[in-house]
Amino acid sequence: MIQVKKHGIIIDKTTLPFENEGVLNPAAIREGAFVHLFYRAVAYGNYSSIGYCKLLGPLEVEQRMNTALISPEFEYEKHGIEDPRIVEIDDLFYLTYTAYDGINALGALATSTDLIHFDKKGIIVPQMTYEEFNSLAETDIVLDEKYYRFNQHNHIIEKEGLKMLLWDKNVIFFPRRINGKLWFFHRVRPEIQIVVQIESLEELTKDFWKNYFLHFNDFVVLSPKYEHEKSYIGGGCPPIETDLGWLIIYHGVHETTKGYVYSACAALLDLDNPQIELARLPYALFKPEEPWELKGEVNNVCFPTGAAIFDDTLYIYYGAADERVACASVSVSELLKELMSNKKSNDK
DSSP: OOOOEEEEEEEOOOSSGGGSSEEEEEEEEEETTEEEEEEEEEETTTEEEEEEEEEETTTEEEEEOSSOSBOOOSGGGTTEEEEEEEEEETTEEEEEEEEEOSSOEEEEEEEESSSSSOEEEEEOSOOOOHHHHHHHHTTSSOOOHHHHHHHSGGGOOEETTEEOOOOBEEEEEOSSOBTTBEEEEEEETTEEEEEEEESSGGGOOHHHHHHHHHTGGGGEEEOOOSGGGSSEEEOOSOOEEETTEEEEEEEEEEEETTEEEEEEEEEEEOSSOTTSEEEEOSSOSBOSOSHHHHSSSSSSBEEEEEEEEETTEEEEEEEETTTEEEEEEEEHHHHHHHHHTTBOOTTO
16 A cells, blocks of 8 residues: 655644634645645634645745635625635636535636736536436436435525525646646536536536536546445545646545545546546545544545645645644655556456
């Protein structure tokens, strides 16, 4: 098994009003000797915004803002801006996050040229009910029963005056165009889906999503497979380009008598066509074991969302028990070697 080093907590909650309930699930991007972290900051009442800190090297906090960098402004995010991820494409930073209005949780986007000022582009995933999604997706396939279990909201159609929509989260862009086009992950539980080859965000119309869901099975890129991820999976860190393929650090969830356990997982996708899975670890890359991962706002959680590479070491930033930010590291070359020893065969 691959060796992973846990560095412990690097950011904890403070008494500041915007982050006095927790800090977790940070986006990360390296710039020279520094790593910028954009973390989910939770205030009393579970209202989330985005906090910021700058690391010198992969672990040392050099600067940390005492107010939120990005706060809710619009109705679709009035209860929180959650779980950001960030990449740079064509000299523009894409920060994706989950917009939560208290009823629905949907993938949204903000862009920036300087990592200080962010231009919110709104929700970029479909805004439709589970019933609308199901009628389209089951046109020529039968969906896994987990789609019904996780997404039908106990048949509640409306709540507090808002229509209950299909929750579509974990939007994560690839860090460059592939064949001149934008690609990104998103997640309707229990699997990870991929949007492929769009020229611009303007293409993501209602008709686009209707056609996408008519061919939904074609865009499922990863499905739960092993014991540690058997309940459902979702995107984690942005894809990392290597000579062997796109290194994917994602989260896997399995249900136990004590509730869900969230672990960090690893897979490898084809460089030219990331719809093709090349390899996957048959065990969790790392899982909740330390006190700060086992006990917190939500117990038993390692939720990876950001990464940075220094030399041959991949530093993975993750939410620990939904209350604090921690970091783990692994050798990139050793991880790729381990993945290649677990290549996907044609019959899997």
